[in-house]
Amino acid sequence: MAEKLIVTPNAVRAGGNELLAAQAAFETIMRTLSTSVGSNGSETWGTDSYGKQFAEGTNGYYSSRGNLLKGGSDMSDTLREFGTGLIDASNTAVKTESGNTSAF
Incomplete structure (x- = not known):
């Protein structure tokens, strides 16, 4: 027999809020x-052949x-x-449940 899966709108909403909090922290x-990468200038490694090898190409720094x-x-x-x-989805579930409940 299959296990039951119960999902409540409040739990779904809480998960959404946690993802939004994670997104804000990640941003x-x-x-x-981005600021740190740009703060040292664009070519701190130099423009000689070693610097160009480091920076350019599909696997280079740029x-x-x-x-x-x-x-x-x-x-x-x-996120x-x-x-x-x-x-x-949580809001839609609540709205649908409310609409269905009022129909009875």
């Missing part, structure tokens, strides 16, 4: 990282930095969307 971390910051931004957006989605 702060990413903002700090590409890696861009990927990291873009990935962090995307993660923050995803926000999931959190908001859970809260919206």
